[in-house]
Amino acid sequence: MTSTSTDEADLIAALRARDEVAFATLVDTHTPAMLRLARGYVPNHAIAEEVVQEAWLALLKGLDGFEGRSSLRTWLFTVLINIAKKRGLRERSDADVAVLAYTGGTVDPARFRDNDDLYPGHWKPDEMPVPFPDTPEGSVLGDELLRITRGELDKLPERQRVVVTMRDMLDMDSAEVSELLGITAANQRVLLHRGRAAIRQALECYVKEEM
Numbered sequence: 297m298t299s300t301s302t303d304e305a306d307l308i309a310a311l312r313a314r315d316e317v318a319f320a321t322l323v324d325t326h327t328p329a330m331l332r333l334a335r336g337y338v339p340n341h342a343i344a345e346e347v348v349q350e351a352w353l354a355l356l357k358g359l360d361g362f363e364g365r366s367s368l369r370t371w372l373f374t375v376l377i378n379i380a381k382k383r384g385l386r387e388r389s390d391a392d393v394a395v396l397a398y399t400g401g402t403v404d405p406a407r408f409r410d411n412d413d414l415y416p417g418h419w420k421p422d423e424m425p426v427p428f429p430d431t432p433e434g435s436v437l438g439d440e441l442l443r444i445t446r447g448e449l450d451k452l453p454e455r456q457r458v459v460v461t462m463r464d465m466l467d468m469d470s471a472e473v474s475e476l477l478g479i480t481a482a483n484q485r486v487l488l489h490r491g492r493a494a495i496r497q498a499l500e501c502y503v504k505e506e507m
Contacts, residue, residue, distance in 0.1 A: 336458040337380035351376040448498045456491035
């Protein structure tokens with residue numbers, strides 16, 4: 297049983313026939329997302345571009361052996377992830393390894409009420425998340441918040457960074473992310489929560505300073 301649709305079968309046949317138009321269309325469709333995903337594993341955009349190029353070459357070389365057990369997109373992104381992981385390991389510095397080893401919580405426990413409180417686990421009154429501004433001035437601030445978000449995303453441990461990128465930047469669903477990364481749905485949810493929480497906390501701190 298394969299997951300290849302009729303349209304995709306036609307596309308694969310065209311690619312195997314080395315149809316340049318079909319290949320160019322596929323490249324235009326997936327390259328932006330591939331670059332974002334590769335960037336989650338490697339230290340800069342230039343290396344991400346090299347990873348993407350290597351993934352496209354791997355696709356061309358492997359087309360004849362593609363059996364359609366998954367969609368072409370899933371296969372392509374799986375190839376990309378494998379290449380990006382290997383390249384990331386080569387490029388990673390000792391400092392990066394130390395950061396990636398961190399798997400603790402992302403929100404300071406001191407921000408929540410104690411177990412003996414009337415509302416244990418809830419936010420303390422003075423530690424409530426700060427709402428982001430929605431005024432005209434807030435729209436100007438939005439560019440700065442976006443810059444901070446991107447910077448904080450780069451600081452996340454690798455698996456958190458990749459999951460947040462796939463879910464929130466590439467709009468992939470939970471099942472696809474779990475399949476591509478070879479992790480359980482529960483693990484994917486934890487990584488997503490921790491990554492989002494770390495980014496939000498940084499944004500909250502910035503907004504507090506600006507208010």
